[in-house]
Amino acid sequence: MPAATALDDVEELVRRRGDELVELSHAIHAEPELAFDEHRSCAKAQTLVAERGFEITRAVGGLETAFRADYGSGPLVVGICAEYDALPEIGHACGHNIIAASAVGTALALAEVADDLGLTVSLLGTPAEESGGGKALMLEAGTFDDVTVAVMVHPGPTDIAGARSLALSEVNVEYRGKESHAAVAPYLGVNAADAVTVAQVAIGLLRQQLAPGQMTHGIVTHGGEAVNIIPGRATLHYAMRAIESDSLRELEGRMFACFAAGALAAGCEYDIDNSAPAYLELKPDRWLVDVCRDELRRLGRAPVPPDVEAVLPLGSTDMGNVTHLLPGIHPVIGVDAGGATVHQRAFEAAAAGPSADRAVVDGAIMLARTVVQLAQNPDERDRVLAAQQRRASGAAGGTQS
Known part of the structure; x- marks a missing residue:
């Protein structure tokens, strides 16, 4: 033809x-x-x-x-x-x-x-x-x-x-603490939502040092059940992006440290789950x-x-x-x-x-x-x-x- x-x-x-x-x-x-x-x-x-x-x-x-x-x-x-x-x-x-x-x-x-x-x-x-x-x-x-x-x-x-x-990866982060009455005995609780807050503050500070082409954005997908209960569980969903895959892996390492900082500061256990293929x-x-x-x-x-x-x-x-x-x-x-x-x-x-x-x-x-x-x-x-x-x-x- x-x-x-x-x-x-x-x-x-x-x-x-x-x-x-x-x-x-x-x-x-x-x-x-x-x-x-x-x-x-x-x-x-x-x-x-x-x-x-x-x-x-x-x-x-x-x-x-x-x-x-x-x-x-x-x-x-x-x-x-x-x-x-x-x-x-x-x-x-x-x-x-x-x-x-x-x-x-x-x-x-x-x-x-x-x-x-x-x-x-x-x-x-x-x-x-x-x-x-x-x-x-x-x-x-x-x-x-x-x-x-x-x-x-x-x-x-x-x-x-x-x-x-951009290369991209996504993670779900779950923090596990301990519920308690927010007024009667807050000191008996371990606040998983505090871990979320610390992690997000750390990520906000990290953004100043991100390499060109790197970026991250996320949402809180669960922050507690009721205002009078110390949250025993809280979750984040974050995406990380970079111009190429090697840079993405470097960003992931720094982001994972921020997630760990939240758990350490609040005294929580935590897990990171890759929600989808990179x-x-x-x-x-x-x-x-x-x-x-x-x-x-x-x-x-x-x-x-x-x-x-x-x-x-x-x-x-x-x-x-x-x-x-x-x-x-x-x-x-x-x-x-x-x-x-x-x-x-x-x-x-x-x-x-x-x-x-x-x-x-x-x-x-x-x-x-x-x-x-x-x-x-x-x-x-x-x-x-x-x-x-x-x-x-x-x-x-x-x-x-």
Whole structure:
């Protein structure tokens, strides 16, 4: 198939099915579901590809709300990641409904050219990105073992081809003291809430000495039962972030000392539990990023320049774990939310608005055309296939260009 024909075909397919993709985005948006409980959203994301003849494997990686939908049998296995979990209280304020619908559109478009381009198209339903690390768990279970390259698109307030992210880890900290009457015999109690206070003061002082790119934020998830009872139990949930994983490990050591200080000062016992797999920083494939940037511009968008990408504020994603194993991209597609950004209520409303609907279609076109160009470029195709072969053989070697 001529190069121009395949590029035109995938774009035409997405535009022709654009109304169905937008309908899918709105349907997921209307029924937000939290991490590992995205049963309705997971099912909705499978409907259109099942009708197209994709082979569906449910509960992959042992996760009830994960799936894999495959079409084709070519050696270049393209994993298209669909997220669909929401946030507590503010629903799809991160726009994962847009991610899922764009991923489905990309998969449907690539199915049209899979045989001609030697592709296996794999739509991967990846739960629990906001909290829980679905992709990290699927990686550990081998779901990505045969995938050559992984792609997805995330909405945000602006277009970013080479989006980066911070490494992240989360912990739950439980302090255990001893209850007593707060007025009759407070001296007989051991105040677990005091341990929380001391730990948070220590963390507040630590922030002055954090290295560039390090940050931490948390909440008190339990602080006692009643005002007249010395709290015998108190809990914290904290996230730690850093530009790269070595820096994150250094931050964890200092944070754990703050948690220990709280227990020591209050005379409590304590435990630290990692609530989810750590998220690694994104390592986007540079060649795919450059193609993606050109595609964004072709669609009339204005992605930020590469030098600006390097200084933008960052979040975290388990897609970073994927890009440490195989070539991948995680571009951001712009949604007009009136100046709001992700994780704000105004962005949740915008995620089902006209700008978001355009982002669904543009995102699918951008990803599909990027994959087509990879498949039709002999040098780059050979590069990513060789990297896959090295992974399969267990040989060392990087995958990024």
